[in-house]
Amino acid sequence: MITLNVNGKPASVDADPDTPLLWVLRDHLGMTGTKYGCGMALCGACTVHVNGQPARSCSTPLSAAAGKRVTTIEGIGQTKEGRVLQEAWVANDVPQCGYCQSGQIMSAAALLAKVKRPTDAEIESAMGGNVCRCGTYNRISLAVRQASRNIK
Amino acid sequence: MNAFEIVNLSRRDFLKAGAGLTLGIAVPDALAQMAGPGQGGGSVVATGRFEPNAFVRIGTDNTVTVIVKHLEMGQGTYTGLPTLVAEELDADWGQIRVEGAPADASRYNNLLLGPMQGTGGSTAMANSFEQMRKAGAAARAMLVAAAAERWNVAPDSITIARGAVMHLPSNRRTNFGQLAANAAKLPVPQEVKLKDPKDFVFIGRRVTRTDSRAKSNGTAIYTQDVKLPGMLTALVAHPPRFGAKPKPFDAARAKAVKGVVDVVAIPQGVAVLANDFWSAKKGRDALAVEWDESGAFKLGSAEIMAQYRALAATPGLPARKEGDPAGALARAAKTLEASYEFPYLAHACMEPMNCVVKLSADGCEIWNGEQFQSIDQGAVAAVLAMKPEQVKINMLFAGGSFGRRANPQADYVVEAVQIAKAIDGRAPVKLVWTREDDMRAGYYRPMYYHALKAGLDAQGNLIAWQHRIVGQSILGGTAFEGMMVKDGIDATSVEGAANLPYAVPNLGVELHSPRMGVPVQWWRSVGSTHTAFSTETFLDELAVAAGKDPFQVRRALLAKSPRHKAVLEMAAAEADWSTPLVSARVGDRRGRGIAVHESFNTVVAQVAEVTVRRDGSWRVDRVMCAVDCGLAVNPDVVRAQMEGGIAFGLTAALHGAITLKDGVVEQSNFHDYMPLRMHEMPRIGVYIVRSNEKPTGVGEPATPVIAPAVANALFAATGKPIRSLPIRIQA
Numbered sequence: 001m002i003t004l005n006v007n008g009k010p011a012s013v014d015a016d017p018d019t020p021l022l023w024v025l026r027d028h029l030g031m032t033g034t035k036y037g038c039g040m041a042l043c044g045a046c047t048v049h050v051n052g053q054p055a056r057s058c059s060t061p062l063s064a065a066a067g068k069r070v071t072t073i074e075g076i077g078q079t080k081e082g083r084v085l086q087e088a089w090v091a092n093d094v095p096q097c098g099y100c101q102s103g104q105i106m107s108a109a110a111l112l113a114k115v116k117r118p119t120d121a122e123i124e125s126a127m128g129g130n131v132c133r134c135g136t137y138n139r140i141s142l143a144v145r146q147a148s149r150n151i152k
Numbered sequence: 153m154n155a156f157e158i159v160n161l162s163r164r165d166f167l168k169a170g171a172g173l174t175l176g177i178a179v180p181d182a183l184a185q186m187a188g189p190g191q192g193g194g195s196v197v198a199t200g201r202f203e204p205n206a207f208v209r210i211g212t213d214n215t216v217t218v219i220v221k222h223l224e225m226g227q228g229t230y231t232g233l234p235t236l237v238a239e240e241l242d243a244d245w246g247q248i249r250v251e252g253a254p255a256d257a258s259r260y261n262n263l264l265l266g267p268m269q270g271t272g273g274s275t276a277m278a279n280s281f282e283q284m285r286k287a288g289a290a291a292r293a294m295l296v297a298a299a300a301e302r303w304n305v306a307p308d309s310i311t312i313a314r315g316a317v318m319h320l321p322s323n324r325r326t327n328f329g330q331l332a333a334n335a336a337k338l339p340v341p342q343e344v345k346l347k348d349p350k351d352f353v354f355i356g357r358r359v360t361r362t363d364s365r366a367k368s369n370g371t372a373i374y375t376q377d378v379k380l381p382g383m384l385t386a387l388v389a390h391p392p393r394f395g396a397k398p399k400p401f402d403a404a405r406a407k408a409v410k411g412v413v414d415v416v417a418i419p420q421g422v423a424v425l426a427n428d429f430w431s432a433k434k435g436r437d438a439l440a441v442e443w444d445e446s447g448a449f450k451l452g453s454a455e456i457m458a459q460y461r462a463l464a465a466t467p468g469l470p471a472r473k474e475g476d477p478a479g480a481l482a483r484a485a486k487t488l489e490a491s492y493e494f495p496y497l498a499h500a501c502m503e504p505m506n507c508v509v510k511l512s513a514d515g516c517e518i519w520n521g522e523q524f525q526s527i528d529q530g531a532v533a534a535v536l537a538m539k540p541e542q543v544k545i546n547m548l549f550a551g552g553s554f555g556r557r558a559n560p561q562a563d564y565v566v567e568a569v570q571i572a573k574a575i576d577g578r579a580p581v582k583l584v585w586t587r588e589d590d591m592r593a594g595y596y597r598p599m600y601y602h603a604l605k606a607g608l609d610a611q612g613n614l615i616a617w618q619h620r621i622v623g624q625s626i627l628g629g630t631a632f633e634g635m636m637v638k639d640g641i642d643a644t645s646v647e648g649a650a651n652l653p654y655a656v657p658n659l660g661v662e663l664h665s666p667r668m669g670v671p672v673q674w675w676r677s678v679g680s681t682h683t684a685f686s687t688e689t690f691l692d693e694l695a696v697a698a699g700k701d702p703f704q705v706r707r708a709l710l711a712k713s714p715r716h717k718a719v720l721e722m723a724a725a726e727a728d729w730s731t732p733l734v735s736a737r738v739g740d741r742r743g744r745g746i747a748v749h750e751s752f753n754t755v756v757a758q759v760a761e762v763t764v765r766r767d768g769s770w771r772v773d774r775v776m777c778a779v780d781c782g783l784a785v786n787p788d789v790v791r792a793q794m795e796g797g798i799a800f801g802l803t804a805a806l807h808g809a810i811t812l813k814d815g816v817v818e819q820s821n822f823h824d825y826m827p828l829r830m831h832e833m834p835r836i837g838v839y840i841v842r843s844n845e846k847p848t849g850v851g852e853p854a855t856p857v858i859a860p861a862v863a864n865a866l867f868a869a870t871g872k873p874i875r876s877l878p879i880r881i882q883a
Contacts, residue, residue, distance in 0.1 A: 016410070019430045027385075027428035032377035033370020035551070036429075037502050038587040042822040045502060073370035089368040093360060093788060096226030096796055098367030099374060099502040099551030124831045131822060133502050133552050134226045135799020137833040139792070 002066045006031070007075025017063035021055075022046045024062050025072060033073035033102050037131070044130030047103035047110075048072050054110035056129075073102035081112040084150045088143035096134035104130050108144045117148050206259065207287040208237055209251075210295075214315070214329030216243050218284075221253040221260035221269065222276040223523045224363060225550040225557070226796070227851040228789035229276045231361045233284050235785055239354045240288030240347060241295075243328070244315030250362050252547035255525035266635060268526035272558045272674070274752035274849020277785060281847055282346075289344035291335075295328055298335040302326075349783070349844055358788040363549070374549050376584070378508045378519045383580040384413055384425040386571045387432040387589075389441050391421060393448035393815040394594055394669050398422050398441050406439040415439065416574035423571045429584060449669025450815035453599065456668060457493060460601035460622040464491070468620055468662035469639065471646040475658035480616035484607025487616075488697055491604070492686040493876040494623075495809035497597035497675055498825060503551020504590035507568035511577025515542040520565060521550025523557035527631065531562035532569050554676040554800065559595060560630035563671075591825055592817040596810050597675035598624040602686040607658075612698030614709065616658040619649050619687070624672045625665040640665070644674065648683030648749060648856065653716050654691070654709035670812070676800055680751040680856035685877065688747040688860035693873050702864060703729050703746050710748075715780050715841075719757040720748045722778035722839050727759035739766040745864025749857050753848035754781040758798070760834070760861035764869045768881060772802065772834040772862055780841040782848045790850050791838040797854025798836055803828040805859035805879050 001012045006029065013028050020039075025031045025048070034057055037045030041056035048057045049071040050064075076082030085108050088094075095101045104127065111118055111126035118126065123144050132140070209217040218234040230250045238248050253260045257269040263279040265272065292312060299317050300307040303324055311318050318325045349355070366372035391397070403415035406424050411431025416423050422441050426432035481487055508519035516536055522528065522545050529540040536543075550557055559565075568583035575581070585593065600623035607616035625642040627633050636643045641650075641663055650661045675681060695705040703724050710717040724746060733742040741764045748757035757778045764770040777794045784790045807826035811818045819825040863874035866881060874881070 015430075023428060023430040026377075027430070030379065031370075032373070032379075035374075035503070036376060036584075037504075038822050040587070040821055040823070043502070043827070077369060086365075086368045090360065090364045093364050093792065095361070095364055095367035096228070096792060097502065097550060097552040098226070098363065098372050101367050102370050105368060127830050131502070131827045131829065133500060133554070133800070133803075133827060135796035135828065135833070136792070137799065137828075137830040138795060138836060141830065 002062055004065050004068055004070055006070045007072060007078070013062065015062055017061060019062045020058050021048065021060040021062055021065045021070065022057035025057060031072055031074055035099055035102055037100065037103075042131070043100070044107060045100045045103040047106040047130065049106060049110060052113065054107055073106060076106060076109050079109065079113070080151060081109045081147070084147040085109055085112065085143065088147040088150065092139050092143045092146070094136050094139040094143050096136055100130060100132045104132065104140055108140070108147070111144070112148055112151060116151060118144070207284060208241070208291045210291065210328050210332045210335070212329050212332050214247055214327050215249050216241065216247050216328065217249040217251050219251050219253050221262070222280070223271040223521060223547060223550055223553070223557070224252075225521065225523070225553040227276070227793060228361065228786065229271070230363050231359065232277050232785050232789060233280050234362060235354050235359055236281060236284035237288035239352060240285045241292045242312040242314065245354065245359050247315050247328070248362065255522070255529050255543065255545035257526045260525070270524040270526060270558060272523065272555065274754070274851045274853065276849070277847045278753070278849055285346050286344055289346055290341055293341045293344055294335040294338050295331050297338050298331040299326060302331070302334065355785050356783065356787070358786060361789070372549050374503055374551050375506045375508060375519055375521050376503055376551070378548070378582065380508065380510060380580040383508070383582055384427065385429050385432045386423045386425045386568070386581050386583045387436045387586070388418070388420060388567065388571070388583065389422045389424070389436055389439055390589060390593065391443045391448070393443070393445055393450060394671060396443040396445045396448040399444050401439070401441045403439070406435040409435040409438055414575055416571065418567065418570040418574055420567045420570065423574065425571070425575065425581065432584070433586070448815060451668070452813045452815070453495065453811040456599055456812070457601060459666065460599070461491070463622045463664045463666060464601050464603040464620050468622070468664040469641055470660065471641045471663050472650040472659065472661040474656070477616050477618045477658045477660035480658035481605060481607045481618060484616055485610040486608045486697060487605060488694060489603070489605045490690050490693060490873065490875055492602040492682070494600040494682045494685070495811060495877065496599050496670065497681070497804055497808045498591055498810050498819070499552075499554040499556035499675055500591065500825060500827065501550070501552030501554060501556055504585045504587055505556070505564040505593070506582065506584045507565050508580065508582045509568045509572040510580040511536070511572050515544060516569065517544045517546070518565065519546045519548055521553065521557050522547040523550065523553055524559065524562065527560060528562045528565045531566050535566055535569050536573065555674040555678070556595065559673060560632060563593070563595065587822070588820045591820050594671035595673040596670065597681055598626065598672040600682045602682065604686060604690045606690065606694055608694065608698055612700060614654070614656050614694060617652070617656045617660070619661045620664070621646060621649060621662070621683070622664040622666065623682075624668050624670070626672055626674055626678070628665065644679045646683070647679035648751060649679075649687060651750070652687055653713045653750060654706075655712055656709070676797070677751050677852040677855040680749060681804070684747065684749040684856035685860045685863070688749065689863045689867070689874060692745070692864045692867055706746070706748060715755045716748050716750065718841060719755050719778040719780050720746070722841065723757035723759045723776050726776040726778065726837060726839055727761070729759065733761060736763070740764065741869040743865040743867070743869025745861045745866070745868055747857050747860040747864060751853045751856060754779065754850060754853040756794070756853045756857045758857045758861040760858065760865045762862060762865040762869055764866065764881070770866065770881065771832065774835045774837075775858065775861070776837045776839070777854060778839045778841065779850070779853070780843060781850050781853070782843050782845040784840045785847050787840055790840055793850040794838045794854040795836050797852065798858045799828050799833060801855040801858035802832070802834070802862065805862055805877055806832065807878055809878055
């Protein structure tokens with residue numbers, strides 16, 4: 001059994017230590033908000049936070065998350081960055097198919113936790129690893145800027 | 153209400169749903185079969201069976217559930233179609249709920265796709281516009297009647313606004329939920345009057361998407377997220393070449409992996425079933441399968457293109473002929489020729505293909521981002537020797553499709569069913585494709601080769617146009633062949649070329665449809681993905697050869713195509729076409745390009761502005777996009793689809809190519825089949841033509857326009873024409 005903390009709650013998992021955190025969350029803990037997109041840390045759909053840092057859960061083995069704090073899209077609304085981002089996402093109707101948006105919001109939340117008022121270049125850099133095939137990038141960028149202004 | 157009959161389903165259906173009023177419109181099969189694109193159903197005489205088709209359910213809890221027959225894959229149907237119901241019902245947007253329709257073509261036919269249920273061709277809004285409004289209007293009339301009865305007042309003294317039902321003279325007020333049970337007992341009106349567009353409160357204005365919140369907090373459920381008790385996850389080892397078959401194999405090493413439950417052969421390959429994804433993946437990695445490649449396809453992209461090039465030198469089947477193109481070319485003062493090459497393209501949806509199947513003694517239940525209900529039901533029924541109606545399909549959100557999930561062979565759905573069948577249905581099965589599986593599974597946008605010749609007279613006027621297209625037929629060998637392949641011409645191979653809008657007196661379009669062993673399929677905007685590029689970039693070459701302005705050349709040639717001309721002028725005006733671009737720094741070359749194209753009855757014009765640096769690197773700075781899609785039901789969704797369509801087309805223009813070497817697909821994931829990323833996204837302005845014509849599609853029509861607009865901008869900046877995709881320019 002490997003123990004980690006997911007969204008503030010302890011979780012014990014009986015899985016091989018090499019199992020990617022993504023599949024631990026989805027298949028073992030039943031938390032499906034974090035998405036599989038590429039399995040190679042190329043698209044960002046699986047982005048979560050490990051000890052507050054953004055991580056591609058498809059390429060993070062369970063062993064590397066053992067004993068650490070994991071935050072997912074299911075828990076990010078409990079943080080102030082996550083909350084304002086989700087509101088900005090809805091206000092601007094950012095999602096189309098929506099499949100990548102959990103990862104987009106998790107990357108954006110990590111950015112805002114570090115940089116209160118990011119520049120456009122900082123947004124592009126922080127979001128560069130997150131792919132959206134529906135092409136919602138301009139709305140994502142707009143929503144991140146709007147959210148950054150709404151953080152008290 | 154010709155040919156439509158409104159039927160009250162409440163007495164049959166509402167009890168099980170716990171709802172008050174369920175209402176639908178009966179569409180006779182014969183009508184649905186006869187109504188073709190652009191042909192309103194109302195003019196067809198109704199004959200044959202009538203079966204109910206439920207779209208609206210009003211609960212005693214005052215919710216209005218709209219049953220949507222079209223897949224929500226990002227394009228906004230779960231918002232647009234409920235908007236139509238809410239409008240005629242005078243509902244409050246907050247009381248609207250959305251439910252995906254079951255697979256039942258007798259009720260949920262796509263009125264524009266013939267006798268079938270499915271989503272595609274940017275038809276969701278066009279075929280639902282009247283149907284959903286009538287469903288809303290009929291429900292409203294019954295609620296009004298119920299209120300009039302309860303208060304003992306005349307129906308025309310009742311008003312409804314934002315879900316509030318009122319009798320103003322006596323200051324009485326109620327809501328839909330309180331009237332639902334009584335309304336359900338009333339006769340359904342045979343005639344309903346639809347609103348005058350000037351009274352619209354939702355149509356033509358932005359309402360928020362019904363799915364934004366669930367898609368922003370992780371609660372939206374996709375096929376990938378379905379979990380049934382006892383369900384196994386299956387990964388399949390597919391052959392490396394199309395057409396290969398598995399040889400007898402040893403499953404021992406795969407079965408030895410912890411969590412692996414079974415390994416079975418299916419026609420598509422070898423399936424490894426496990427308790428979870430990672431165990432199935434490890435099991436598949438441990439599997440060693442050898443393939444019988446006697447029937448496999450072994451050509452590479454270079455060999456295929458060489459064959460196409462040779463074919464293009466010979467006459468093809470005529471798709472359109474006006475005047476005497478050969479004669480006019482012979483007597484032209486000046487002739488130009490250009491050839492164009494287009495690679496295979498993968499759809500690469502963010503959610504790789506997947507499907508959940510549960511077999512039982514009397515049927516089969518499927519969970520899928522379901523785009524092609526009738527085709528999938530039929531294909532699954534054939535595999536299981538069942539009747540189509542025994543195949544129940546749950547339509548979930550799709551993590552993108554771009555055409556991929558509407559597969560005429562029902563490929564991945566059938567694969568999932570084959571696995572469930574191979575284990576005798578003893579557990580529900582979730583088939584999951586990895587990104588690599590998805591990328592290499594075929595069903596690509598076909599490769600194409602285009603050869604164009606044109607002739608100008610002494611004044612530089614375009615007098616001859618000869619266009620030859622070579623590429624695989626998408627529809628050949630599918631259920632759609634009879635309907636959309638005429639005299640050997642697959643309509644999807646020449647659309648956008650055979651209906652060239654420009655007034656050219658001598659015009660010929662020809663087609664070669666060679667067979668290749670690579671599975672192909674429609675890809676967002678289908679034939680226009682290549683025809684818009686070759687026609688619109690060649691026109692710029694002709695304009696430059698004639699010493700004319702590309703925008704003015706188009707204007708003149710579109711004198712008799714007012715919709716095209718209007719959007720063209722709109723895009724040019726928004727871009728300040730006549731004002732020269734300024735370079736931000738020394739050595740930068742800037743260029744502006746314009747393109748206009750009609751697809752799916754919608755016309756889009758775009759002006760792209762590019763910057764080319766001294767080192768040859770370049771970017772698209774800004775795109776002005778004008779669209780005429782008839783009445784814009786939700787302008788913000790139209791805008792989103794223009795933005796998304798541009799991003800999708802730009803991805804192919806910048807990066808998109810699936811290539812084969814000796815029959816093996818060379819790409820596998822997002823490092824070698826690169827998606828557009830945020831830093832490559834241009835600023836986009838969308839300008840919608842004000843129109844009260846019936847709405848036309850918006851999911852696809854922005855896609856084909858961006859690549860030629862960008863190529864024309866690069867041509868303007870560098871003087872070198874772009875004749876193949878993806879775009880590669882020399883420093």
